[in-house]
Amino acid sequence: MARGDQHIHVEWRGGTCRVKWWSGEYLPNGRKRYESKGGFLDEDSALEYGQDKLYEIRHGTHVSNRDGATPMSDWLDDWLSAMDHAHTTERGYRSMIENHIRPYFKRSTLADIDVIAFRAFKKHVNGCVAPGTAKNVMMVFGMVLDDAVPRLIKVSPVERTRRRGRFVKRKKERKRDMSALAVEQLARNADAVFGRAGYVFMWTMAMTGMRPAELYGLTREYCYPNWPGTDPRTDPDEEERYDEDVERYGKGGDLMPAIRVERQVQHHDGALRFFPPKYGSARTLVVPPFLAAMLDDLLAGHDKEWVFPSIKGTSLGSTNFDYWYWRQIADGRPERGGRKPRPAMPAVPPFQGKRLYLVRHGHKAWLDEDVHSKFAVESRMGHEVPGVEGTYSSVTVPMERAIMKTLQERWETLQEQLKANPLIISQMFPIGDDAEEKAAGQGD
Structure with a gap:
């Protein structure tokens, strides 16, 4: 019936x-x-x-029974194919899906993933990877499930964190002030690791705040003294800017020495490739006279495509820079004898055990200490300035000259310190058994 x-x-x-x-x-x-x-x-x-x-x-x-029965693996394929992010972001999302989410849910349908399944996966991830990685995996997993609503699942099982009760301050990375003396020791260590390019590399990062991948990908045509005369001018919509750059930047007269950040290097499909800088933050960075002279001499001294070539002459992006270069530069190294002897290098305590990226942070702190225009500082760092300030402000020639002036003054003050006490560097950053005690005495 x-x-x-x-x-x-x-x-x-x-x-x-x-x-x-x-x-x-x-x-x-x-x-x-x-x-x-x-x-x-x-x-x-x-x-x-x-x-x-x-x-x-x-x-x-x-949500139909048929849609709810969609295999999670099929939905992950659809989600990945629809991504439209910067290369590094997409690479990170894809890595988290392929290494963590897909293996765990390879036999599940979307309808199988309820709140209990979500909690079980979160417990699994927290137990097998570092906290920072686990947080990122769960963020991507949440986006994958949220985008399945309402066609494939009625509601997302993602549990949102609600801030209730007593406020707990988020723990921030511990930083020390970046002194010009510390940068000089980093530069000397870098010189010992990969030559003059290493010395100029460290001072360029400290004086421009460029991101590591932007420095790895910096080529001759975008660097002083060649740029802007050698600019490839690849964008027809930027003709007005190209002409203004020639009037404003360059070598000699009243022109300001500068580097143009147009791209970075990242690995893609097994090869090192050029990509736009992070957040599309193409920008022009004026440099102080001392650094302009260094860059001029450096490019005159080698014929490589890259401004800062690796030991083998390739882009630093083709190496594991953090492992093979930065850890020695920041942490120091012992003396080595044998067929390939090398001298010992001192550690640089403000950066010992820490990230290369903190040199970029130190540049921002220098600009803030010198009380430059907030818009000029954020633009130099490659950040988007929101609101009315971002709409109405622009980086003017006087702003750029002021930045050049204060950065040059830091260098000149350093030279005066070195002239007054030639041993100040070795006293601050000793080599040997007393190095650890000296570093501890400097404090945070």
Whole structure:
């Protein structure tokens, strides 16, 4: 015996009742496609369930049994193919999906992932990776599930963190002030590791705040003294800027020495490739006279494409810079004898065990100490300035000259310190058994 209307039917199957409802779709042969659910003990309950489904279909909130049964792996493929992010962001998302999310849910459908499954996965991730990585994995997992609503799942099982109760301050990375003396020791260590390019590399990062991948990808045509005369001018929409750059920057006269940040290098499909800088932050960075002279001499002294070539003459981006270069530069190294002897290098305590990126942070602190225009500082760092200030402000020539002046003054003050006490560097950054005690005495 069946009970219902043209869109819903209730019928008994054995000792239980089943309801069938029209999904609103048609089969290839033109007949209506129905969905069903059984196990009801009375017709009223079954009919009420079917009516609820029809209500969801009419209001666009219904998830069909077929969509809910979509394998999680298939949905991950669809989600990845629809991504439209910067290269580094997309690479990070893809890595988290392929290394953590897909292996865990390879036998699951979207309908299988409820709040309990979400919590179980979160516990699994927290138990096998570092806290920072776990947080990023769960962020991506949350986006994947949120985007499945409402077509494949009715609601997302992601549990949002609600800030209730006592405020707990987020722990920040510990930083020390970056002194010119510390940068000089980093530069001397870098010189010992990969030559004159290393010395100029460290001072360029400290004086421009460029991101590491931007420095790795800096080529001759975008660097002083060649730029802007050698600018490839690849964008027809930027012709006005190209002409203004020639009037404003360059070598000699009243022109300001500068570096143009147009790209960075990242690995993609097994090869090192050029990409736009992070957040599309192409920008021009004026440099103080002492650094301009260093860059001029450096490029005159080698014929490589890269401004800062690696030991083998390739881009530093093709190496594991943090491991092979930076850790020695920041942490120091012992003396080595044998067939390939090398001298010992002192550690630089403000950067010992820390990231190269903190040199960029130190540049921002220098600009803030010198009380430059906030808009000029944020633009130099490659940050987007929000609100009215970002809309109406611009970086003017006087702003750029002021930045050049204060950066040059830091260098000249350093030279005066070195002239007054030639041993000041070795006293501050000793080599040997007393180095650790000396570093501890400097404090945070």
